[in-house]
Amino acid sequence: MIKSETIIDITNKRQIGRITGATPGPTLIFTAGIHGNEPSGVTALENVFNALKNYEGAIKGTVIGHKGNLRALNFNVRFIDEDLNRIWSKERLKQPFNPHSSEAREQVELWQEIQDILSDNNGPYYFFDLHTTSGQTIPFLTVNDSLLNRRFTKNYPLPIVLGIEEYLKGPILSYINELGYVAFGFEGGQHSDGSSIIRHEHFIYTTLGITGVLSPHAVQNHKNTLKELGKGRANYFEIFTYQHVPFSVDFEMKPSFKNFQKVKKGELLAILNGEKINSPTKAQIFMPLYQQQGDDGFFLVRPIPRFFLWLSKHIRKWYKLLTLLPGVHANSADSSEIIVNTHVARFFPKQIFHLFGYRARQLKGHQYIMQNRETASRTAAYYNEPWF
Ligand SMILES: [Zn+2]
Structure with missing residues (x-):
């Protein structure tokens, strides 16, 4: 097991910035460079913290920025031994620390830092993961499909892609979203495109405005620019x-x-x-x-047709009804999960399960384990937030 002094030492280098305003408010946690060949978000956070450092009086709450994969960022590679954004699960975090994987070390340090933040602050908490892509792109959000995430992200004038959790195993923000917090990813542009940095800055300032950390009026120009960059594709x-x-x-x-x-x-x-x-x-x-x-x-x-968005919002509270379907039963080991026998339930399209908030987590033989994020959502913690 890694010694705690080592964790503290490296965690200090991990932090890009931390600022607490004069007025109490939410805690925003930005991660950048969880893929080491995507440094734009790191530079953007450095720029934003530099710009904010003399304005504590105007800030409500706390903003924290940290680097994801420190060692891979040093070498400008996506990862060294394994993808740090594909290894987040309860099972993995319970496993003994593997000293042969660089990313296992990164994960232990990062998780320690997140746990410290969650115990030292009051919340509500927001988590944002900054990325870039290998191909050309307009900026967009990748969002795990919980109603809480949807409600928050609809404030961005950008395309929102729901349901990536069904295809990618172990992204950090899926894990944090399963803990019930608002948590999602922002993709700013192409890795090599210099304008990806400024796009991340527009995203960060827009986020500070939506959460009330800064006055929405003060950052309206950033939101307007994001809208132009999104080319009117603000859609789910x-x-x-x-x-x-x-x-x-x-x-x-x-x-x-x-x-x-x-x-x-x-x-x-x-x-x-x-x-x-x-x-x-x-x-x-x-x-x-x-x-x-x-x-x-x-x-x-x-x-996604608007009607489906509307329908799913209204029927999700009835999710337990799904277990009345043949071939579908509750997972006694985890109340957020159902087990679907694909032989019996093959006539039900996946969209039925999506409507009720379930996403496939795992396929074991002819059984799907599907998970619902609504039960875990800490929605009540956000009731008094300006966007709610
Ligand atoms: Zn990435």
Whole structure:
């Protein structure tokens, strides 16, 4: 086990900035560079903390910024031994510390810092994870589908992609969202694009305005710029296809796709081990992989009809009714989960479960374990927040 003095020593380097205003208020925690080849968010946070340092009087609450993968940031690589944004789960955090993985060490330190923040402050807490992408993109949010997350993120004039938790195993913000806090990711632009830094700054200032840490009027210009950058695509999207790229497989994305670009049914998207992958339907391409490291080839997304958003908001409180369906039963080990027998329940499309707030967490044999985030949401902690 890593010694606590070591944790404290490195945690100090991990912190980018911390500022507490004159008036009590929420605690905002920004993480940047959890992927070490994405330093734009780190620079943006440094710039924002520099700009804010003489304005404690105007600030309500506490803002904290920290680096995610310190060692990978030093080498400008996504990760050293394993992806730090794919290893967050209760099971993993209970395991003994593995000294052979650089990211295991990063995880222990980061988790220690987050726990310290949660015990030293009053909340409500907000968590934001800053990223960039390998392909060109307008800025957007990736959000685990809880009503609390939806309610908060609808204040951003940007595309919002729901349900990534069903496809990615172990992102840090899925884990923190399961603890009930508002937590989601912001993707500012392409790794190599210099304007990604300023886009992160617009996001950070807009966030300070939405949460009331700064007056919304003071940061309105940042929100307006985000709106222009979002090109009017402020909409909810759902992921419905994911191309996994296992390690040691040849994968080549068709060049020059832009994020959210429309693709036709049958259009060539990528080559995997010499085999063509064509789009199964009309869709929009999402996060195409244009770098060596990483095993998420691409996703396909589509806008979610407003009616579904409205319906899911109103029927989620009835989620227990789903266990009346044949092939669906409650997981006695975890009240937020149901177990779905895919042989019996194969006639129910996944969207039914999504409507009630469930997302597939794991497939074991012919059984899906699906998890509902609504039971964990600490919604009451946000009742007095200005956006609620
Ligand atoms: Zn990233």
